[in-house]
Amino acid sequence: MMACKECSANPVFSLVNRSFCRKHYIEYYESKVLRTIRNYHLLGKEENIAVAISGGKDSTTTLYILNQIAKQNPKIKIFGILIDEGIAGYRDKTLKDAQKFCKKHKIKLYVYSFKKEFGKTLDELSKFGYPCSICGVFRRMLLNQKARELKATKLATGHNLDDECQSVIMNQIKVNWQRSATLGPITGIISDKKFITRIKPLYLVSDKETAAYAFLMKFPVMHTECPYIHDSFRHDVRNALNDLEEKHPGSKNGIINSFLEILPDLKRKYSGGKLNYCKYCSDPCQEDVCKSCELVKKYKLKFPYCK
Numbered sequence: 001m002m003a004c005k006e007c008s009a010n011p012v013f014s015l016v017n018r019s020f021c022r023k024h025y026i027e028y029y030e031s032k033v034l035r036t037i038r039n040y041h042l043l044g045k046e047e048n049i050a051v052a053i054s055g056g057k058d059s060t061t062t063l064y065i066l067n068q069i070a071k072q073n074p075k076i077k078i079f080g081i082l083i084d085e086g087i088a089g090y091r092d093k094t095l096k097d098a099q100k101f102c103k104k105h106k107i108k109l110y111v112y113s114f115k116k117e118f119g120k121t122l123d124e125l126s127k128f129g130y131p132c133s134i135c136g137v138f139r140r141m142l143l144n145q146k147a148r149e150l151k152a153t154k155l156a157t158g159h160n161l162d163d164e165c166q167s168v169i170m171n172q173i174k175v176n177w178q179r180s181a182t183l184g185p186i187t188g189i190i191s192d193k194k195f196i197t198r199i200k201p202l203y204l205v206s207d208k209e210t211a212a213y214a215f216l217m218k219f220p221v222m223h224t225e226c227p228y229i230h231d232s233f234r235h236d237v238r239n240a241l242n243d244l245e246e247k248h249p250g251s252k253n254g255i256i257n258s259f260l261e262i263l264p265d266l267k268r269k270y271s272g273g274k275l276n277y278c279k280y281c282s283d284p285c286q287e288d289v290c291k292s293c294e295l296v297k298k299y300k301l302k303f304p305y306c307k
Protein backbone atom coordinates (compact mmCIF):
# COMPACT_ATOMS: atom_id res chain seq x y z
CA MET A 1 0.00 0.00 0.00
CA MET A 2 1.25 3.51 -0.82
CA ALA A 3 1.83 6.02 1.99
CA CYS A 4 -0.97 8.46 2.92
CA LYS A 5 -1.23 10.99 0.09
CA GLU A 6 -1.80 13.88 2.51
CA CYS A 7 0.95 13.34 5.09
CA SER A 8 3.09 10.34 3.97
CA ALA A 9 2.28 8.45 7.19
CA ASN A 10 1.70 4.71 7.15
CA PRO A 11 -1.66 4.02 5.53
CA VAL A 12 -4.56 2.17 7.20
CA PHE A 13 -6.98 2.14 4.32
CA SER A 14 -6.74 2.25 0.58
CA LEU A 15 -9.24 3.08 -2.16
CA VAL A 16 -8.73 2.42 -5.87
CA ASN A 17 -5.92 4.95 -6.34
CA ARG A 18 -5.46 6.51 -2.93
CA SER A 19 -4.18 5.51 0.55
CA PHE A 20 -4.97 7.17 3.86
CA CYS A 21 -3.68 7.29 7.42
CA ARG A 22 -6.38 7.12 10.13
CA LYS A 23 -6.73 10.90 10.53
CA HIS A 24 -6.95 11.65 6.83
CA TYR A 25 -9.32 8.77 6.15
CA ILE A 26 -11.74 10.09 8.79
CA GLU A 27 -11.48 13.58 7.30
CA TYR A 28 -12.03 12.22 3.77
CA TYR A 29 -15.09 10.20 4.83
CA GLU A 30 -16.75 12.92 6.91
CA SER A 31 -16.24 15.59 4.28
CA LYS A 32 -17.84 13.31 1.66
CA VAL A 33 -20.93 12.86 3.88
CA LEU A 34 -21.10 16.58 4.73
CA ARG A 35 -20.86 17.40 1.02
CA THR A 36 -23.81 15.10 0.30
CA ILE A 37 -25.84 16.82 3.04
CA ARG A 38 -24.98 20.24 1.63
CA ASN A 39 -25.29 19.51 -2.09
CA TYR A 40 -28.66 17.78 -1.79
CA HIS A 41 -30.02 20.19 0.87
CA LEU A 42 -30.76 17.35 3.28
CA LEU A 43 -30.95 19.65 6.31
CA GLY A 44 -32.82 22.91 6.76
CA LYS A 45 -31.92 25.64 9.24
CA GLU A 46 -34.20 24.21 11.91
CA GLU A 47 -34.83 20.47 12.20
CA ASN A 48 -35.94 17.77 14.59
CA ILE A 49 -34.39 14.71 12.94
CA ALA A 50 -35.43 11.15 13.76
CA VAL A 51 -32.56 8.81 12.90
CA ALA A 52 -33.66 5.27 12.11
CA ILE A 53 -31.07 3.11 13.77
CA SER A 54 -30.49 -0.61 13.83
CA GLY A 55 -27.24 -0.78 15.77
CA GLY A 56 -25.34 -1.59 12.55
CA LYS A 57 -22.41 0.35 11.08
CA ASP A 58 -24.40 2.50 8.62
CA SER A 59 -27.08 3.80 10.95
CA THR A 60 -24.60 4.27 13.80
CA THR A 61 -22.37 6.33 11.51
CA THR A 62 -25.37 8.39 10.33
CA LEU A 63 -26.39 9.03 13.93
CA TYR A 64 -22.85 9.98 14.94
CA ILE A 65 -22.33 12.47 12.10
CA LEU A 66 -25.77 14.08 12.52
CA ASN A 67 -25.15 14.33 16.26
CA GLN A 68 -21.87 16.15 15.57
CA ILE A 69 -23.81 18.62 13.40
CA ALA A 70 -26.52 19.01 16.08
CA LYS A 71 -23.90 19.73 18.74
CA GLN A 72 -22.68 22.70 16.71
CA ASN A 73 -26.14 23.94 15.82
CA PRO A 74 -28.75 24.50 18.56
CA LYS A 75 -31.58 24.66 16.01
CA ILE A 76 -30.92 21.09 14.87
CA LYS A 77 -32.16 18.38 17.23
CA ILE A 78 -31.82 14.66 16.76
CA PHE A 79 -33.08 11.47 18.37
CA GLY A 80 -32.98 7.77 17.47
CA ILE A 81 -35.79 5.33 16.64
CA LEU A 82 -35.10 1.62 16.63
CA ILE A 83 -37.59 -0.95 15.37
CA ASP A 84 -37.10 -4.31 17.06
CA GLU A 85 -38.55 -6.78 14.56
CA GLY A 86 -37.94 -9.73 16.85
CA ILE A 87 -35.12 -11.62 15.12
CA ALA A 88 -33.57 -13.86 17.76
CA GLY A 89 -29.79 -13.89 17.99
CA TYR A 90 -29.52 -10.80 15.80
CA ARG A 91 -31.70 -7.79 16.61
CA ASP A 92 -31.45 -8.40 20.37
CA LYS A 93 -27.67 -7.97 20.02
CA THR A 94 -27.72 -4.92 17.76
CA LEU A 95 -30.33 -3.34 20.06
CA LYS A 96 -27.85 -3.54 22.94
CA ASP A 97 -25.14 -1.94 20.77
CA ALA A 98 -27.51 0.90 19.82
CA GLN A 99 -28.50 1.48 23.45
CA LYS A 100 -24.84 1.55 24.49
CA PHE A 101 -23.96 4.02 21.74
CA CYS A 102 -26.90 6.35 22.49
CA LYS A 103 -26.15 6.31 26.20
CA LYS A 104 -22.51 7.20 25.60
CA HIS A 105 -23.42 10.09 23.28
CA LYS A 106 -26.47 11.22 25.33
CA ILE A 107 -28.91 10.69 22.45
CA LYS A 108 -32.54 9.91 23.24
CA LEU A 109 -33.51 6.52 21.81
CA TYR A 110 -37.09 5.28 21.25
CA VAL A 111 -37.60 1.55 20.74
CA TYR A 112 -40.75 -0.02 19.21
CA SER A 113 -41.23 -3.72 18.64
CA PHE A 114 -43.26 -5.79 16.18
CA LYS A 115 -44.32 -7.94 19.12
CA LYS A 116 -45.87 -5.04 20.99
CA GLU A 117 -47.27 -3.24 17.94
CA PHE A 118 -48.57 -6.23 15.92
CA GLY A 119 -48.65 -9.02 18.51
CA LYS A 120 -45.99 -11.18 16.82
CA THR A 121 -42.23 -11.14 16.28
CA LEU A 122 -40.77 -11.38 12.75
CA ASP A 123 -39.54 -14.87 13.65
CA GLU A 124 -43.18 -15.82 14.34
CA LEU A 125 -44.42 -14.01 11.22
CA SER A 126 -41.83 -15.70 8.99
CA LYS A 127 -44.01 -18.80 8.77
CA PHE A 128 -46.65 -16.76 6.89
CA GLY A 129 -44.39 -15.58 4.10
CA TYR A 130 -41.20 -14.06 2.88
CA PRO A 131 -39.58 -12.38 6.00
CA CYS A 132 -37.95 -9.47 4.17
CA SER A 133 -41.22 -8.43 2.51
CA ILE A 134 -43.14 -8.48 5.80
CA CYS A 135 -40.27 -6.79 7.64
CA GLY A 136 -39.84 -4.00 5.08
CA VAL A 137 -43.55 -3.09 4.99
CA PHE A 138 -44.05 -3.06 8.78
CA ARG A 139 -40.78 -1.30 9.52
CA ARG A 140 -41.44 1.44 6.95
CA MET A 141 -44.92 2.03 8.35
CA LEU A 142 -43.82 2.08 11.99
CA LEU A 143 -40.90 4.41 11.31
CA ASN A 144 -43.17 6.87 9.51
CA GLN A 145 -45.90 6.76 12.16
CA LYS A 146 -43.57 6.95 15.14
CA ALA A 147 -41.42 9.72 13.63
CA ARG A 148 -44.62 11.68 12.99
CA GLU A 149 -45.90 11.11 16.55
CA LEU A 150 -42.53 12.30 17.87
CA LYS A 151 -42.83 15.46 15.74
CA ALA A 152 -39.82 14.74 13.56
CA THR A 153 -39.29 17.08 10.62
CA LYS A 154 -37.27 14.43 8.74
CA LEU A 155 -36.31 10.79 9.06
CA ALA A 156 -32.63 10.00 8.39
CA THR A 157 -31.64 6.48 7.40
CA GLY A 158 -28.27 4.77 6.97
CA HIS A 159 -28.79 3.77 3.31
CA ASN A 160 -25.48 3.91 1.48
CA LEU A 161 -24.33 3.78 -2.15
CA ASP A 162 -24.44 -0.03 -2.22
CA ASP A 163 -28.03 -0.14 -0.88
CA GLU A 164 -29.19 2.43 -3.41
CA CYS A 165 -27.45 0.60 -6.28
CA GLN A 166 -29.22 -2.61 -5.29
CA SER A 167 -32.60 -0.85 -5.13
CA VAL A 168 -32.08 0.75 -8.56
CA ILE A 169 -31.16 -2.60 -10.17
CA MET A 170 -33.95 -4.50 -8.38
CA ASN A 171 -36.50 -1.96 -9.62
CA GLN A 172 -35.08 -2.17 -13.15
CA ILE A 173 -35.40 -5.95 -13.13
CA LYS A 174 -38.97 -5.68 -11.85
CA VAL A 175 -39.74 -2.84 -14.30
CA ASN A 176 -40.86 -0.64 -11.43
CA TRP A 177 -39.96 2.92 -12.40
CA GLN A 178 -42.50 4.34 -10.00
CA ARG A 179 -40.65 2.83 -7.08
CA SER A 180 -37.32 4.12 -8.44
CA ALA A 181 -38.85 7.60 -8.52
CA THR A 182 -39.18 7.44 -4.73
CA LEU A 183 -35.40 6.84 -4.32
CA GLY A 184 -32.59 9.42 -4.17
CA PRO A 185 -30.79 11.28 -1.35
CA ILE A 186 -34.20 12.76 -0.41
CA THR A 187 -36.97 10.23 -0.92
CA GLY A 188 -40.58 10.57 -1.98
CA ILE A 189 -42.46 11.95 -4.96
CA ILE A 190 -45.76 13.12 -3.50
CA SER A 191 -45.65 15.39 -0.50
CA ASP A 192 -48.20 14.97 2.28
CA LYS A 193 -47.94 16.14 5.86
CA LYS A 194 -48.38 12.53 6.98
CA PHE A 195 -45.27 11.40 5.07
CA ILE A 196 -42.08 12.22 6.95
CA THR A 197 -39.40 13.09 4.37
CA ARG A 198 -36.52 10.62 4.42
CA ILE A 199 -32.93 11.68 3.95
CA LYS A 200 -29.86 9.52 3.26
CA PRO A 201 -26.64 11.28 4.34
CA LEU A 202 -24.52 8.22 3.36
CA TYR A 203 -25.91 8.19 -0.19
CA LEU A 204 -22.52 8.57 -1.89
CA VAL A 205 -20.32 6.47 0.41
CA SER A 206 -19.90 2.75 -0.16
CA ASP A 207 -20.43 -0.13 2.22
CA LYS A 208 -16.68 -0.70 2.36
CA GLU A 209 -15.93 2.97 3.11
CA THR A 210 -18.44 3.02 5.98
CA ALA A 211 -17.15 -0.29 7.38
CA ALA A 212 -13.65 1.25 7.50
CA TYR A 213 -14.94 4.45 9.14
CA ALA A 214 -16.97 2.57 11.80
CA PHE A 215 -13.95 0.37 12.51
CA LEU A 216 -11.52 3.31 12.82
CA MET A 217 -14.00 5.18 15.04
CA LYS A 218 -14.32 2.07 17.23
CA PHE A 219 -18.12 2.11 17.10
CA PRO A 220 -19.65 -0.77 19.06
CA VAL A 221 -21.19 -2.49 16.04
CA MET A 222 -21.39 -6.13 15.05
CA HIS A 223 -20.33 -7.02 11.56
CA THR A 224 -22.82 -9.86 11.26
CA GLU A 225 -25.94 -9.89 9.13
CA CYS A 226 -29.61 -10.60 9.59
CA PRO A 227 -30.17 -14.37 9.19
CA TYR A 228 -32.98 -13.75 6.68
CA ILE A 229 -30.86 -11.73 4.23
CA HIS A 230 -29.69 -14.87 2.42
CA ASP A 231 -33.24 -15.68 1.26
CA SER A 232 -33.70 -12.31 -0.37
CA PHE A 233 -33.60 -11.04 -3.95
CA ARG A 234 -31.55 -8.10 -2.63
CA HIS A 235 -28.84 -10.51 -1.48
CA ASP A 236 -28.46 -11.99 -4.98
CA VAL A 237 -28.36 -8.53 -6.55
CA ARG A 238 -25.78 -7.42 -3.96
CA ASN A 239 -23.51 -10.38 -4.79
CA ALA A 240 -23.82 -9.72 -8.51
CA LEU A 241 -22.94 -6.03 -8.04
CA ASN A 242 -19.97 -6.90 -5.82
CA ASP A 243 -18.63 -9.25 -8.53
CA LEU A 244 -19.08 -6.52 -11.12
CA GLU A 245 -17.34 -3.93 -8.93
CA GLU A 246 -14.43 -6.28 -8.32
CA LYS A 247 -13.90 -6.85 -12.05
CA HIS A 248 -14.77 -3.30 -13.12
CA PRO A 249 -14.04 -0.84 -10.28
CA GLY A 250 -16.30 2.20 -10.34
CA SER A 251 -19.37 0.29 -11.61
CA LYS A 252 -21.50 1.14 -8.55
CA ASN A 253 -20.61 4.82 -8.79
CA GLY A 254 -21.50 4.71 -12.48
CA ILE A 255 -24.92 3.19 -11.76
CA ILE A 256 -25.72 5.85 -9.15
CA ASN A 257 -24.43 8.75 -11.22
CA SER A 258 -26.53 7.62 -14.21
CA PHE A 259 -29.52 7.17 -11.93
CA LEU A 260 -29.11 10.66 -10.45
CA GLU A 261 -29.23 12.07 -13.98
CA ILE A 262 -32.64 10.56 -14.75
CA LEU A 263 -34.09 10.91 -11.24
CA PRO A 264 -35.53 14.46 -11.64
CA ASP A 265 -37.43 13.28 -14.77
CA LEU A 266 -38.72 10.21 -12.92
CA LYS A 267 -39.89 12.34 -10.00
CA ARG A 268 -41.68 14.72 -12.38
CA LYS A 269 -43.32 11.87 -14.26
CA TYR A 270 -44.71 10.13 -11.17
CA SER A 271 -45.47 13.15 -8.99
CA GLY A 272 -49.04 13.60 -10.24
CA GLY A 273 -50.42 10.30 -8.87
CA LYS A 274 -53.58 10.25 -6.79
CA LEU A 275 -53.10 9.86 -3.04
CA ASN A 276 -55.62 8.03 -0.88
CA TYR A 277 -55.76 7.60 2.88
CA CYS A 278 -55.85 4.08 4.30
CA LYS A 279 -59.31 3.30 5.62
CA TYR A 280 -57.83 1.54 8.67
CA CYS A 281 -54.83 3.62 9.78
CA SER A 282 -55.40 6.81 7.73
CA ASP A 283 -51.82 6.82 6.42
CA PRO A 284 -51.37 8.11 2.86
CA CYS A 285 -51.25 5.30 0.27
CA GLN A 286 -52.06 4.54 -3.38
CA GLU A 287 -55.02 2.21 -2.77
CA ASP A 288 -57.88 2.19 -0.21
CA VAL A 289 -55.83 0.14 2.24
CA CYS A 290 -52.10 0.59 2.89
CA LYS A 291 -49.67 -2.32 2.44
CA SER A 292 -49.17 -2.64 6.17
CA CYS A 293 -52.88 -2.88 7.03
CA GLU A 294 -53.32 -5.31 4.13
CA LEU A 295 -50.78 -7.64 5.81
CA VAL A 296 -52.26 -7.05 9.27
CA LYS A 297 -55.68 -8.14 7.92
CA LYS A 298 -54.24 -11.04 5.95
CA TYR A 299 -52.35 -12.50 8.91
CA LYS A 300 -55.04 -11.55 11.48
CA LEU A 301 -52.69 -9.40 13.57
CA LYS A 302 -53.29 -6.50 15.96
CA PHE A 303 -54.19 -3.05 14.60
CA PRO A 304 -52.46 -1.05 17.34
CA TYR A 305 -52.19 2.21 15.48
CA CYS A 306 -55.71 2.58 14.07
CA LYS A 307 -57.46 5.87 14.65
Ligand code: SF4
Binds near residue numbers: 131132135226229232
Ligand atom coordinates in the same frame (compact mmCIF):
# COMPACT_ATOMS: atom_id res chain seq x y z
S1 SF4 B 1 -32.63 -8.78 5.96
FE1 SF4 B 1 -34.86 -8.84 5.65
S2 SF4 B 1 -35.67 -9.62 7.59
FE2 SF4 B 1 -33.58 -8.97 8.00
S3 SF4 B 1 -33.75 -6.86 8.75
FE3 SF4 B 1 -33.42 -6.74 6.52
S4 SF4 B 1 -35.48 -6.67 5.60
FE4 SF4 B 1 -35.70 -7.37 7.75
Ligand SMILES: [Zn+2]
Binds near residue numbers: 004005006021
Ligand atom coordinates in the same frame (compact mmCIF):
# COMPACT_ATOMS: atom_id res chain seq x y z
ZN1 LIG C 1 -2.35 11.21 6.53
Ligand SMILES: [Zn+2]
Binds near residue numbers: 282283
Ligand atom coordinates in the same frame (compact mmCIF):
# COMPACT_ATOMS: atom_id res chain seq x y z
ZN1 LIG D 1 -53.18 1.38 6.92
